[in-house]
Amino acid sequence: xxxxxxxxxxxxxxxxxxxxxxxxxxxxxxxxxxxxxxxxxxxxxxxxxxxxxxxxxxxxxxxxxxxxxxxxxxxxxxxxxxxxxxxxxxxxxxxxxxxxxxxxxxxxxxxxxxxxxxxx
Numbered sequence: 001x002x003x004x005x006x007x008x009x010x011x012x013x014x015x016x017x018x019x020x021x022x023x024x025x026x027x028x029x030x031x032x033x034x035x036x037x038x039x040x041x042x043x044x045x046x047x048x049x050x051x052x053x054x055x056x057x058x059x060x061x062x063x064x065x066x067x068x069x070x071x072x073x074x075x076x077x078x079x080x081x082x083x084x085x086x087x088x089x090x091x092x093x094x095x096x097x098x099x100x101x102x103x104x105x106x107x108x109x110x111x112x113x114x115x116x117x118x119x120x
Contacts, residue, residue, distance in 0.1 A: 008108045010070035029113045036110050043099045050093040056085035074105040
């Protein structure tokens with residue numbers, strides 16, 4: 001079996017989850033592409049406002065979406081930020097620097113998703 005050219009998400013695992021139905025996989029991945037810009041905007045808004053509860057909600061949803069498409073690194077990053085936002089440790093106020101790596105990973109995932117959709 002040839003190694004996957006994708007390192008930020010696993011389309012083979014997604015295909016397995018969806019019973020090798022390529023049409024459904026394309027639909028799920030296209031929805032991710034459409035949803036990504038909205039999620040990025042919401043991340044930026046919450047971080048710029050220093051709103052930890054809002055950022056926790058957004059990262060929770062993002063974690064689930066990334067896990068669904070087997071974007072493990074991104075899902076782990078979203079989970080870690082969600083936990084920081086929910087942490088009882090006093091005084092965590094998120095800022096734009098707290099979402100930089102996650103935004104970068106989202107861009108990498110989106111690039112691979114677009115490539116996959118173009119090729120398949």
